[in-house]
Amino acid sequence: MQTLSILNLIIAVLWLVSATIDTAGHTYFWQLKWYRIDRFKDFLSTKQGQSYVLSYPVFWRGLLAIALLYFLHHETLLLKYSIISFFVIDIIRLGYLYIHKQLRRPQPSIKALLILTISLAVEAIWLLFTHNWDILLLVLIVRPFLIGGVVIVINEITNLIKKIYFIRAEKKLKKYQNLKIIGITGSYGKTTVKEFLSSILGEKFCVIYTPKNINSDIGISKFILQTDFSKAHIFIVEIGAYNTGDVQLVCDIVHPSIGILTAINEQHLSLFGSMEKIQSAKYELLRAIPKNGLAITNSDNEYCREFLDEIKAKVATFGIEKKYGPTCEIEDLTDGKHQVLSVDILLQHGEKSLIHFHPKTTGRHNALNIAPCILVADFLGMSKEEIITAVNNVSDPKTAIHSYSYGKATIVDDSYNSNPQGFKAALDVLAAYPSARKRVVITRGMLELGDRSEELHEEIAGEISFVADELVIITPDFIEPLKKGIAPRFKKIVVSVKTNPEELLSYIQSLKETDVVILLENRVPSIIHQELDKYKTNSTA
Structure with missing residues (x-):
């Protein structure tokens, strides 16, 4: 009897060590995919994801556990010794991964800690209530699915909490009636345009913008609640999207009066399912701009220009291709030690003007990132001279090439x-x-x-x-x-x-x-x- 008690204690300790590290490893992959079912599903379709499915913690250990259950189901003592051996091998493997810096752990966060704690608690309660060591082997088989279930439940709870943040953020912004809100979305270029725009407008206005890669509904809402807008003239919001409705949700919170759609391409096609859905999602920003606002997009991009006649706001476009009649036509960009950007722009007061800029940026592609910023600056009343000075001071943001x-x-x-x-x-x-x-x-x-x-x-x-x-x-x-x-x-x-x-x-x-x-x-x-x-x-x- 004493031998069994000692064995039980050894198994419990080994289980706790092994389960904690193992669950953290599974949580790492979920965190990598932002705890989103669609992104995790897409990950599983890749070779890296298939490698994860066929890895020891997911497939081979489960197979060994099934074999032990089948052959030692009625041999309690032998089963316990086998389980101890099982966990010892597991911990040796984890130690090897740790020494070689290959052990995967999630970044510390409340959500990651919740998933880890709840998953371990479910396993522990399951074992305590059944008093059946067969269950421990069953736990090893179903652990990846158990963690996935915990992620889904936590996501549902956090979705309810998110709604409270959305309501509070919208209510707060409504207090600042004179605050101009600019939304930026697109398949690429969002962050760079945001950085350039904040730099250019910052020459004349007090500008606040969402930092780094914060572009989700909850990230934007939390930023709004933490920020003092009392002295701000302009708030620039970068808006990301992985499903139709994501951009609209953010627009319902911030109510932008100016919208920039940078470009549309196949980025996140596996999540949306079709180019039409990507286009529909990105267009949610332009459709949300009021009649007295400004909708800006890339006329070179066929997906961006397709439905412009349906937009109720004033539309301004930018691009290189003259045949599409862009409001801000990029005439030339000489790239070298000193860039020269030339644009032919129809200004707000009706003047058609060829302007030369000397931005401190890298790469010819940045012409398409600077052009929409020029259109916004003109719309908000900056003079031609102010715009030239501001653009000349633009440099590469940290996230850009x-x-x-x-x-x-x-x-x-x-x-x-x-x-x-x-x-x-x-x-x-x-x-x-x-x-x-x-x-x-x-x-x-x-x-x-x-x-x-x-x-x-x-x-x-x-x-x-x-x-x-x-x-x-x-x-x-x-x-x-x-x-x-x-x-x-x-x-x-x-x-x-x-x-x-x-x-x-x-x-x-x-x-x-x-x-x-x-x-x-x-x-x-x-x-x-x-x-x-x-x-x-x-x-x-």
Whole structure:
């Protein structure tokens, strides 16, 4: 009897250690996908997600647990010794992962802690009430599903709490009748346009804008409740969307009088399901602008210009293509050490004016990010001279593509996120460096492109062929389409795969004292940022 009690205690302690670390690992993946069912489902369809499904904690351990249940169901003592062995092996495995810095843990947050605590509590209560060790093996089999269920329940509860925040945020903003609210949405360019616009308008007005990547309904609402708008003239809101209705919900809270739709492409196609749904979601901003407001969008983009005749507000457009008659036509952008941006704009008072700017930005693509800001500044009464001065002071935001020295090498950092147009723009920046320097592209590919993913990765690989000498792929998801799209007949390019973060770090370190330009496209492991952050400067390399 005493032996059984000791065994029970050992099993309980081992279970607690193993279950805590294991549940934290599962929670890490949910947090990575913002605890959203749609994003997690999309993750499971990728090679990285399939690797997760076939991993030891999800598949193989469950299979072993089923085998133990089947063969040792009636052998209580032998079953307990087997369970102890099971957990010891589990803890040894986790220790190995910890030593090699491969143990996955979520970022500390109330939601992550709740999921961890509730999941462990459910398992503990289940075991205590049944007094059946078979249940412990069953728990190991169903744990991933149990955690998913806890996430769903917590999401439902937080949705109710969110509504309270939405009501309070809307009520607070209504107190500031003179506050001009500007909404920005689009498949890409939102954050950069927000940063440029806040800089330009900040030359004349007191501007408040949502910080960093806060663009969700709850993030925006919390920011509103924490912010003093008493001295502000303008509030700029970046609005993200993963489903139809997301943009409309934010518009119902903030009631923007000016809206900017930057562009529409296949970004998040796997979540929306179709381009029509993406278009409908992004258009929610322009449709929400009142008659006395201003709706601004990209006339070069077919999805942006399609339904402009249905917008009740005044419409202003920007673009390069003259045939679409943009209000702000980008005539030219010479890219080099000193950029010159020339735009032909129809100003509010009816004057057609060709204006030359000298922004301190990187990349020709930024013309399309600056142009809508010029339209807003004109609409809000800034003079031509004030706009010129403000645009000339614009520089690259931290989240935008930027470059810096890393020893003798140059890093072109576009690791904030990625989409087809953004990737091409980054390649344009890379191509501007002398061809005598070795050019390397390091990327994980582009996420959430749905059924167009393979096609778009093949296309971008073709673009890489013209620009780069080497392509390094750092996740398994898009290896095949990227390799398939490489065009060796135009240029010999070395393609390598480095999915291990430490191997990738060693490779980058090996390039430090060579004359090379390295493009980081889309997110890279944190140890890479830890290495490179030591060399970042405010100046462009």
